[in-house]
Amino acid sequence: MTILLETERMLLREFTTEDSQLLFELNNDPEVMFYINAGQPVPMAEIVEETLPAFLAYYRDGDRFGFWAANEKATGTFLGWFHLHRGERSTDPELGYRLHRAAWNRGLATEGCAALIERAFQDPTISRIYAETMVVHTASRRVMEKVGMRFVRIFHADWPFRIPGDEHGDVEYEITRAEWGNR
Numbered sequence: 251m252t253i254l255l256e257t258e259r260m261l262l263r264e265f266t267t268e269d270s271q272l273l274f275e276l277n278n279d280p281e282v283m284f285y286i287n288a289g290q291p292v293p294m295a296e297i298v299e300e301t302l303p304a305f306l307a308y309y310r311d312g313d314r315f316g317f318w319a320a321n322e323k324a325t326g327t328f329l330g331w332f333h334l335h336r337g338e339r340s341t342d343p344e345l346g347y348r349l350h351r352a353a354w355n356r357g358l359a360t361e362g363c364a365a366l367i368e369r370a371f372q373d374p375t376i377s378r379i380y381a382e383t384m385v386v387h388t389a390s391r392r393v394m395e396k397v398g399m400r401f402v403r404i405f406h407a408d409w410p411f412r413i414p415g416d417e418h419g420d421v422e423y424e425i426t427r428a429e430w431g432n433r
């Protein structure tokens with residue numbers, strides 16, 4: 251198991267080809283996927299042929315950017331994942347997260363994000379990290395706020411799925427190296 255980071259309660263490790271079933275289960279919980287694909291089922295073929303290969307491709311370019319599986323230290327349970335990678339709308343790295351329902355509201359997303367931000371800013375070429383979510387996704391926005399990110403703007407991304415509240419658009423949050431150092 252290749253570990254990227256250890257936090258108080260989690261190991262963040264590289265995904266492997268053995269993880270397709272774990273990702274299938276995560277991506278087929280309609281509550282987990284509500285703000286991502288409106289809770290539509292995701293076929294195993296998509297996980298095996300698209301999702302997992304895209305995750306694994308990052309490791310060939312080193313360990314700065316990518317997707318990391320989160321395992322609970324105490325139990326070994328797969329909790330979900332975190333990502334930090336070049337985003338669609340910026341050359342700066344974008345932070346993201348997806349956790350199983352059983353892991354919610356225990357501060358785990360905030361804990362993982364803080365560890366990834368701390369590590370990212372050890373790289374002198376990274377001066378800003380940003381994150382995006384829907385305006386109405388309160389839990390995700392709260393994680394961004396709790397980890398010290400600052401609201402930047404509302405914008406309207408072109409999503410293929412419609413969910414209640416999506417007319418309010420999306421939000422961007424960011425944190426700079428200086429803000430992280432001064433928090």
Ligand SMILES: CC(C)(COP(=O)(O)OP(=O)(O)OC[C@H]1O[C@@H](n2cnc3c(N)ncnc32)[C@H](O)[C@@H]1OP(=O)(O)O)[C@@H](O)C(=O)NCCC(=O)NCCS
Pocket residue numbers: 281282283285286330347348349350353354355356357358359360361382383384387388389390392393396
């Ligand atoms: C978003 C997500 C990662 C948050 O993970 P988490 O580990 O529960 O986050 P934390 O426990 O660190 O913080 C969650 C905060 O949101 C709050 N919260 C959770 N649900 C809420 C809701 N429906 N309304 C208002 N606040 C809510 C919690 O109370 C907590 O804030 P607090 O510490 O001030 O009380 C998790 O809900 C998830 O994986 N959702 C599905 C995938 C997803 O939507 N990913 C983000 C896509 S942008």
